[in-house]
Amino acid sequence: MVATVIAGARRRAVRDGDAQIDTAHLLHGLLESDPDLREVFPGGTPQVIRLLGYLVQRVIGYGLRWSGTVEVSGAAPSAGSGPAGWSPA
Template sequence: MQPRIPRQSAGEQDARRPDGTDLDHRFTAELASAVSGARRRAVRDGDRQVDTAHLLHSLLESDGEVRAVLGDGPRIARLLGYLVQRSIGYGLRWQSAVEDSGAVPLVTGVAGFSPLAAAAMEEAGARAARRGHVRACGVDLLAALVADPQARAVEILARVAVEPRTVVADVDRHFEPAP
C-alpha cells in the first residue's frame, strides 16, 4: 500500500524544505517537536496531509503554554477527546478532502501539509518576528491556527465553545510583559 503522505526526500528528513531552506530554524525545539508529532499522527491516522487539527492535537499534547492559554483542565480534556475521536469517527470525512478554504495564500514548499497548515506555520514565524523573536513557539502557532475560520482546528475549538478571537486575545496577553 502506498503511503498517503508523500515520502520525505533526504533533504526533508532532517527538517529541510525542498527548496533547501530549513523550515524548523524559525521554530523553538518544542514547536519543531510538535510539528514532527503532527506529521506522525497524520501518517498513523491514514490522512493525506498534516492539517490544522493534527497540529492542534500535537500542541495540546506537548506544550504546557498552549494548554495554559486555552485554559488547562476540563476544556483541554474535552478538546483532546474530540481530537482522539477524529480517527474513529467524525474526522473520517476529512480524509478524502484537502483542508483549504481558499482564503489564505497558497504556501508552497511544505510537502505533506494542507495549505492552511502550511500557512499557519508561516504565520507563526511571522508572529514571532513581529515580537522581535527569531523562533516561533507553540503559542504563536496556536494563534495562527485560528486565523482562518475554515480551519479544522477552528471547527474543533468551536465544539468546546472556544472562540478564535478569544484565543488570539489570550495569546496576545500571554506575551504582554508582566506588570
C-alpha cells in the same frame, strides 16, 4: 518544541492515512507538548480535556463525517446556516 510538534503531526497524519498534515494534527501536538498553551484556554483543564476528546474522536473515525466541511473542501458556509456557536462539523 516546534520540531517536536511537527514530527508528532506528521506521525498522526501518516497513522491516520492522511496525505497532509492538517490543523487538527498540529493542535493535538501543541496541546500535548506545551503546558503553557493548555493554560491559555479560559475553560481551564475541562476545556482542554474536551478539546483533546474531540481530536481523539476525529482520529478514530468520527471525523469522517467532517468530510466536505470548510477545512476539507475550501467551501464557504452559507449565510444563516445555524445559530451562534453552531458548527457545520
